[in-house]
Amino acid sequence: MSLQHFIKNAISEWMRVKGPQSDIVFSSRVRIARNLAGLPFPTLSTSSQAEEVVRMVYEAWQKDSDLPFLKKAAFIRMSDLTPLEKRVLVEKHLISPQLAEESPHGAVLLSQDEAISIMINEEDHIRIQCLFPGLQLEKAWEMASHLDDWLEKHFTFAFDDQCGYLTSCPTNLGTGIRASVMVHLPALAMIQQLPRLLPVITQVGLAVRGIYGEGSEALGQLYQISNQVTLGQSEEEIIDKLQGVVRQIIEHELDARRRILHQSALELEDRVYRSYGILAHSRVIDSKEAMQRLSDVRLGVDLNLIKEVSASVMNELMVMIQPGFLQQYAGQRLDPEERDVRRAKLIRERLLMENNNPSE
Amino acid sequence: MLCPECGKRPATIHYTKIINGNKTEQYLCEVCAHEKGDVPTFENGFSFQKLLSSFLNFEPSFSEHESRATVKHQTLRCPTCGMTYNQFGKFGRFGCSDCYYTFRTHLEPMLRRIHGHTTHRGKIPERTKGALKIRRKLELLKEELARKVQAEEFEEAAKIRDQIRALQEQLEQ
Numbered sequence: 328m329s330l331q332h333f334i335k336n337a338i339s340e341w342m343r344v345k346g347p348q349s350d351i352v353f354s355s356r357v358r359i360a361r362n363l364a365g366l367p368f369p370t371l372s373t374s375s376q377a378e379e380v381v382r383m384v385y386e387a388w389q390k391d392s393d394l395p396f397l398k399k400a401a402f403i404r405m406s407d408l409t410p411l412e413k414r415v416l417v418e419k420h421l422i423s424p425q426l427a428e429e430s431p432h433g434a435v436l437l438s439q440d441e442a443i444s445i446m447i448n449e450e451d452h453i454r455i456q457c458l459f460p461g462l463q464l465e466k467a468w469e470m471a472s473h474l475d476d477w478l479e480k481h482f483t484f485a486f487d488d489q490c491g492y493l494t495s496c497p498t499n500l501g502t503g504i505r506a507s508v509m510v511h512l513p514a515l516a517m518i519q520q521l522p523r524l525l526p527v528i529t530q531v532g533l534a535v536r537g538i539y540g541e542g543s544e545a546l547g548q549l550y551q552i553s554n555q556v557t558l559g560q561s562e563e564e565i566i567d568k569l570q571g572v573v574r575q576i577i578e579h580e581l582d583a584r585r586r587i588l589h590q591s592a593l594e595l596e597d598r599v600y601r602s603y604g605i606l607a608h609s610r611v612i613d614s615k616e617a618m619q620r621l622s623d624v625r626l627g628v629d630l631n632l633i634k635e636v637s638a639s640v641m642n643e644l645m646v647m648i649q650p651g652f653l654q655q656y657a658g659q660r661l662d663p664e665e666r667d668v669r670r671a672k673l674i675r676e677r678l679l680m681e682n683n684n685p686s687e
Numbered sequence: 688m689l690c691p692e693c694g695k696r697p698a699t700i701h702y703t704k705i706i707n708g709n710k711t712e713q714y715l716c717e718v719c720a721h722e723k724g725d726v727p728t729f730e731n732g733f734s735f736q737k738l739l740s741s742f743l744n745f746e747p748s749f750s751e752h753e754s755r756a757t758v759k760h761q762t763l764r765c766p767t768c769g770m771t772y773n774q775f776g777k778f779g780r781f782g783c784s785d786c787y788y789t790f791r792t793h794l795e796p797m798l799r800r801i802h803g804h805t806t807h808r809g810k811i812p813e814r815t816k817g818a819l820k821i822r823r824k825l826e827l828l829k830e831e832l833a834r835k836v837q838a839e840e841f842e843e844a845a846k847i848r849d850q851i852r853a854l855q856e857q858l859e860q
């Protein structure tokens with residue numbers, strides 16, 4: 328297993344491919360929760376029961392490791408990772424904060440391109456996660472369902488005719504599905520439409536969060552929109568509904584971008600280049616400001632206002648400037664002040680590299 | 688404790704039966720207690736009562752004066768994992784899949800609040816698919832049977848009974 332492979336590169340292989348609508352939708356994710364029949368849920372399982380679940384998934388993988396989606400996958404136990412290594416996986420959205428911090432018997436089966444991660448002993452015995460670039464929720468669901476079928480050949484899942492798949496928390500009951508998209512909405516933020524739009528999304532039964540999951544603050548105008556209801560609707564209906572709302576949000580964002588370009592192109596260009604200047608030259612920058620500046624520049628890239636940098640470098644930096652990555656890069660623990668210095672240096676170096684060897 | 692009637696679901700309901708002044712007490716699961724509580728009384732329908740009871744799985748009790756299920760949620764505790772409803776209230780997480788049967792009565796309003804629905808409509812595990820189809824068919828046939836009995840179409844009822852038997856055997860295999 329090459330753990331270095333997973334944590335060295337900020338950009339997962341799946342992210343290198345450009346997905347549909349990727350100027351606004353950075354990624355689509357589908358996660359489904361499953362539990363093994365006859366064993367208590369992870370919150371109540373004993374060490375040996377939890378180890379049993381790890382062993383069962385491990386053996387299923389060993390038997391089928393030649394399946395295309397599992398080729399060169401890695402089976403990683405949380406107990407084998409340092410807190411920093413776990414944090415890096417969380418920042419890449421490959422595991423949940425809960426698996427990293429609260430699951431002594433947690434493990435993850437990660438595909439080589441990191442598009443698939445099967446978390447073991449998180450809140451539920453098994454959580455299958457599939458990540459796709461751009462707006463591709465159906466594909467992500469198809470893949471997750473395919474993995475579910477694979478696992479089902481090996482185990483009996485806790486399922487009830489009426490309640491569907493039984494989950495530790497009743498908010499996941501039924502389909503156990505959580506579909507989400509990460510969207511970048513800088514223009515709607517600039518024309519101050521987000522305070523009006525976001526409550527509407529909540530009213531139609533979807534949830535909106537900042538990018539690093541529950542309760543996290545929105546950084547860099549990146550929002551995660553996901554379904555709330557898991558019971559009483561089919562997976563396809565749930566995904567259709569989310570996709571429909573996201574399409575409307577995309578329209579609004581595109582419209583806002585056109586309006587800004589039309590009414591205040593010079594001011595926008597000025598803002599993009601000021602932000603680029605700060606990123607390219609600052610000596611101390613906190614993550615909130617860095618994310619905002621990266622968001623400005625990314626918008627400039629999407630609108631062809633700036634040529635000095637590519638969208639993929641912006642994506643990469645948004646991940647690399649997170650605390651776990653910075654400390655990984657530094658090879659040591661850093662306090663917040665040190666991180667702000669390292670962050671500024673990392674961004675400068677990355678942009679300089681881009682100027683010398685443009686990636687596109 | 689598992690329900691002595693079906694042996695499948697946890698016994699969470701205190702069931703009191705009074706026959707000719709003799710009180711018997713039992714703990715049953717919700718489903719079985721519900722079925723017992725809804726015992727239809729046929730004044731003259733001796734054989735049909737018997738016919739029906741062989742499916743609904745209860746003892747014929749013709750001189751029954753009172754049959755009452757008192758839904759007393761003795762401190763609800765999951766018989767499999769030991770979690771109480773209070774603990775669930777604190778954690779917000781269930782302990783095991785049997786908790787869903789144990790706390791079913793509390794669950795319905797909660798699910799309605801969270802999801803607006805109480806019945807799964809999504810994916811069904813491949814290995815449950817066949818059995819689930821049979822169970823759904825059985826439910827329909829049982830309803831049909833009750834209607835036939837009510838309408839006194841006894842020949843029809845007997846045919847349906849045979850179908851139910853056949854399906855039940857299929858399920859047990």
Ligand SMILES: [Zn+2]
Pocket residue numbers: 690691692693694695696715716717718719720
């Ligand atoms: Zn029962």
Ligand SMILES: [Zn+2]
Pocket residue numbers: 765766767768769770781782783784785786787
């Ligand atoms: Zn339980």
